[in-house]
Amino acid sequence: MENFHVLLSFFLLSFIISPPTATAQLRPNYYANICPNVESIVRGVVIQKMQQTPIAAPAALRLIFHDCLVRGCDASVMIISPNGDDEWRSPEDMTLKPDGFDVILKAKAALDSNPRCRNKVSCADIIVIAARDAVVLSGGPSYQVELGRYDGRISRTSSVHLPLPTANLDQLNAMFGAVGLSQIDMIALSGAHTIGAAGCPSFINRLYNYAPNRPSDPSLNPGFLFQLQRTCPRFFNPAAFAFLDQSTPSRFDNAYFQNLQRGMGLLGSDQVLYTDPRSRNTVNLFAANQQAFFNAFVTAMTKLGRIGVKTAANGEIRRDCGFPN
Template sequence: MCNNNAMKKYTIFVSLLAIVPLCFVSKAYGQLSPGFYDNTCPNVQAIVRSTVINVIVQDPRMAASLLRLHFLDCFVQGCDASLLLDSSGSIISEKGSKANKNSARGFEVIDKIKDQVETICPGVVSCADILAIAARDSTSSLGGPSWLVNLGRRDSLEASLSGSNDNIPDPNTTFETVLSKFTSQGLDMVDLVALSGAHTIGKARCSSFRQRLYNQNGDGKPDATLDPLYGAGLRIQCPRSGGDQNLVNLDPVTPIQFDNFYYRNLVRSRGLLNSDQTLFTNQASWKLVEQYAGNKELFFDQFVISMVKMGKLFPLTGSDGEIRRNCRRVNK
């Protein structure tokens, strides 16, 4: 039998073990809440929404761009606005990464929102939170779902170009590789399929999918999973050489409506990117694609769940980081 001292030590040890997962959860998800600015900047969400809607009326594509900025940010160091930092001093901007260079856009919209917010609530609202709110409002402005955005993030003091190069899924990669990048962030296959539905809006450059049209497997033949008629139309827009920056709608049916046509396109072998179409050709995920294709509300419900989950990835809270006055540079 154990003596009393041994039993006390064992009890303390077990108690410490029980605390470890809680510490990890706190570090990973932080203390965020929808009402974080209710007393300090109650008009922040109205300001963001007004600006986002006005911009999207002029440029509907900006909805997809702002939504993508939140994704690109959260997958590198967590949702901390590191993506927004320009190169300066010891900082090498993430804007020059493979996924972002000549692709990520909407930074000037975030600047505009930040300037307005700083006028009424100086030093209160983080750039990371502005990104999260703008992503929600971009989605709902084109007919997609809305949700309560958890707030209270703080802004990073550094960027990670290598993190952006390594963590953002490539449009030409395999299902397994994309899934591994999601799981490394604490997201699962359901999150992958649901968040990929953001491609129901927006555009992609020809360089992102040209191999599917001409040389998918290095044999000089188009991708066998690509609908031939759809592929023929794409080849008109994207010649074998040149036109790398030509833009094509990710959803050819309802390109500026946030709906479930993205999944309906996949079922018809009309996914634009290889990373999109593999969601339907892979045995692990095709059933989810089929379900979302047949039920828009089911997709919307899961999209909200996955967006909220992604928005909680490793935020800086409390005294970590700072509240940047200018989203493009640290305060000091």
């Protein structure tokens, strides 16, 4: 959830929150009589992709945030517009990795190769299933996903407004609160940064000329600061990056929160969860009790998956995830 803008308005709140009729259609067994093997088919693709590259899991997990927090969970992030006006080409989404999109496209192809499933499973649902599988296959909690979403038809660059990596707690709470998520939900979802990495532009501001008379962010652990400055010198390689969780970067666990306690949060929006006393107790709880984090994460992911759900009345099952029908 890096490289984000913050947009707070009542319009966003009214637009994103799902109407009762939309969320009511969601249920774990939605495809039982339509495409009964949908979850095993998607999981097979995620497993294969993860065997090919370690980027696959965090890339697939990140897609659900970039999709659901913009126009709701409708796979609008997948749409390719001929004129270039689409979500994935916004500044915030340009950091999304092709491997994440590839997981969804390959899963769609695998499903459509099954006559019973062909053109029956939405790209929005595939994103949700793949995100869950990325978590489970990385060592995180297993949970049932609610399904039954339809795909949206609209994707606009101007629609993408997500939290900046420099966001403070008030900005984070306002952004997540606008779509019905609590502070605990926000902190638990931030724990997704237990896997994956971020490029130097996302945190370079913390390393040099942080503020007048402050050469670097004082909340950074000195040893971690030195390490990051070696990774990202002032004139850094554009391809340079650092892991969001330095301890266990490919394992979904609670080490992210333990890192925050040591001043080793990579993004400013990560470390602020510990430096701000209003959220520190939750960080301490999740750092001490991995199951508490897992439970809160599952709750938050379920709530996230209910945002902006489309129905047959205002959506469709895309034949190609990249283009409206």
